[in-house]
Amino acid sequence: MKKNPASPRRAASAIAAVLSTASLALLSACAANPGPPPVVEENSSALQEDQTTTTATPDEEQPQDADSAKRPTISVGVDPLRAGLNPHLVANNSELVDQIAELVLPSAFHNGQRDADILESASEVTAPKGVAQRVRYVIASPAQWSDGTPISGADFSYLWKQMTTTAGVRDPAGYHAISAVNTSDGGRVVTVDFSEKVKDWHLLFHNLLPSHLLQDDNFGSALADKIPASAGRFLVDSVDRGRGVITLNRNDRFWGANPAQVDVIQLREVRDSTQALNMLRSGQIGFADFTPGQTSQEALGLLGHVSDKTLTRPRQLRLHMSTADGALEEKEARRGLASLIDTDQVARLATGRASNLEPGNNPISKDTDLTALRTRASKKPIRFAVDPTSPTALAAANTLYDVLEAHGIAAEVVSERLTTITSKLLPEGEVDAVVTWEDISLNSVAAANIFSCDDKQPLAGDLSGICPENADEIREEILSGAMSPKEALGRIRDVNSKEALYVPLVDETRIHALGEGIVGPGQSIDDWDEGLITAPRWRIDED
Numbered sequence: 001m002k003k004n005p006a007s008p009r010r011a012a013s014a015i016a017a018v019l020s021t022a023s024l025a026l027l028s029a030c031a032a033n034p035g036p037p038p039v040v041e042e043n044s045s046a047l048q049e050d051q052t053t054t055t056a057t058p059d060e061e062q063p064q065d066a067d068s069a070k071r072p073t074i075s076v077g078v079d080p081l082r083a084g085l086n087p088h089l090v091a092n093n094s095e096l097v098d099q100i101a102e103l104v105l106p107s108a109f110h111n112g113q114r115d116a117d118i119l120e121s122a123s124e125v126t127a128p129k130g131v132a133q134r135v136r137y138v139i140a141s142p143a144q145w146s147d148g149t150p151i152s153g154a155d156f157s158y159l160w161k162q163m164t165t166t167a168g169v170r171d172p173a174g175y176h177a178i179s180a181v182n183t184s185d186g187g188r189v190v191t192v193d194f195s196e197k198v199k200d201w202h203l204l205f206h207n208l209l210p211s212h213l214l215q216d217d218n219f220g221s222a223l224a225d226k227i228p229a230s231a232g233r234f235l236v237d238s239v240d241r242g243r244g245v246i247t248l249n250r251n252d253r254f255w256g257a258n259p260a261q262v263d264v265i266q267l268r269e270v271r272d273s274t275q276a277l278n279m280l281r282s283g284q285i286g287f288a289d290f291t292p293g294q295t296s297q298e299a300l301g302l303l304g305h306v307s308d309k310t311l312t313r314p315r316q317l318r319l320h321m322s323t324a325d326g327a328l329e330e331k332e333a334r335r336g337l338a339s340l341i342d343t344d345q346v347a348r349l350a351t352g353r354a355s356n357l358e359p360g361n362n363p364i365s366k367d368t369d370l371t372a373l374r375t376r377a378s379k380k381p382i383r384f385a386v387d388p389t390s391p392t393a394l395a396a397a398n399t400l401y402d403v404l405e406a407h408g409i410a411a412e413v414v415s416e417r418l419t420t421i422t423s424k425l426l427p428e429g430e431v432d433a434v435v436t437w438e439d440i441s442l443n444s445v446a447a448a449n450i451f452s453c454d455d456k457q458p459l460a461g462d463l464s465g466i467c468p469e470n471a472d473e474i475r476e477e478i479l480s481g482a483m484s485p486k487e488a489l490g491r492i493r494d495v496n497s498k499e500a501l502y503v504p505l506v507d508e509t510r511i512h513a514l515g516e517g518i519v520g521p522g523q524s525i526d527d528w529d530e531g532l533i534t535a536p537r538w539r540i541d542e543d
Contacts (some may be wrong), residue, residue: 071249071263072540074518076532077276077288079245082267082389083418085236086223087207088159090168090463091387091418093437095289095313095470095510096267099532101207103248106151106231108137109202118143118151118231122202125191131179133194141188142255145210145229147332148407153183153190158211160192162219165457168422170439173448174204176481181269186478200444220419233260244269248535260536267532273299276513280306286541289510289531291392294353296511307525308513310356314441315508317350318394319384319433320359320463321501326429329377334500336373337382337433338364340403347506350396356511360504363497367430374409381410385431396505397435426463434463437508444478447488448539451475464501517541 027381083092087101106118114122117139120138127134143151163175179195198204210229214222227236230251237249246267248262268285273296279285281303292310300308302381319341321327321334328334339362347359376382382404396414404411414421414431425431439446451474453467468474477483483491496502514525519541521527521534528534 140521337367
């Protein structure tokens, strides 16, 4: 990590590059990509469309948005947008999507603090007989979506219903504890009743969505390429997958304190560290938040005007094994599969690096008997499902395929959209395991997920489909606060050690690189740990 003072000449060129967005050109990295091992691609027109739209084309071939090009603009480098923009779906779990959501979508609370721009009040009130807990929210009168529609109780109710009826959502346990959401006073007062006590209820209703624009859409695909209305300090103006550019405009209808100081932020994808370095070197971007490569830090160290820092995020690539009928319902088969995984090796091969790497810890011994696994594989191959838009997950799945084949165990890689994997392939036992990124934040709502069992909703809790022994009792203890999140994590690890449900493969590591042209949360790279979330405080450096 370093920071050197910039020369006036270099600073001037960086500012000019930031302001003149119409002339910016993305530098596309060209590399030969060898074909993957044999895969089975499920029939999906949505997948084919996504693979087509993610093809990169040179910047100059596509016209800039005329309005955005004339407005003061800051450009930053980010990972490519692999899937959609709905932050509530496991399929969209990424740093980029989470940070865009923080800038665009309203939340009841942030880090335990009520958002006074959204809510006048939020508190527990006396619950009537038959209701375990009641929380009342009063929405601030000026709070509105960018199309002028007031934020209302309908948005709370919509999110609750979608989180309890959609497979493959993130942290649904707290929403399953809700028995009713009622509104009054023209939609401004929201009363939420719980069937069981939820101590950390402030973690719910984060990233509310504009129900009036989405209520007739499929929740799994409604935000595939846009967020149609904002109630944050920025709004999503456009998503150009061909050019790899997401344009965020300042939300001029934002009513709250401290509106954004810059008009436009362009998020420009960097597909690898070479492209990120080139864009930082030339001043095309002033800040970058990207996945590191083997030599990223070494190369950044040669750029005198750039400071950098490596960070870890609470996100982990995992192999989840399915307990569904027709999949790996036999525990000993799951244990056999897990025992073959060298997480150090998979982490290196999946990420393509040996530095800045945090491999997961395999809970299953290497000495496990493989008989059950071999017997199952002799009847039909072990099928690893993976979303091909996630290159690290795909590389990990291909590595696991190679490991099984090397042991004479038949396997396949099933390439399909993760929304289809979670809604159909996993619950119906059509695949045996899935490789995907998972949020591993430690809190009571997240810890309770694996103990959430709902016959009406497949995969209500863990992607394995497990319903552990005494699940209801343990879930209630976690949600109520009788069991701490740390104690709950111990219970989860005990269940995993016994049942062999998942194998942690690698923790997420990121690089923040600060160049020139932006005045942000601070001039030290240590001040930029929150990354894009701090964008409302950014302004163009004109010194």
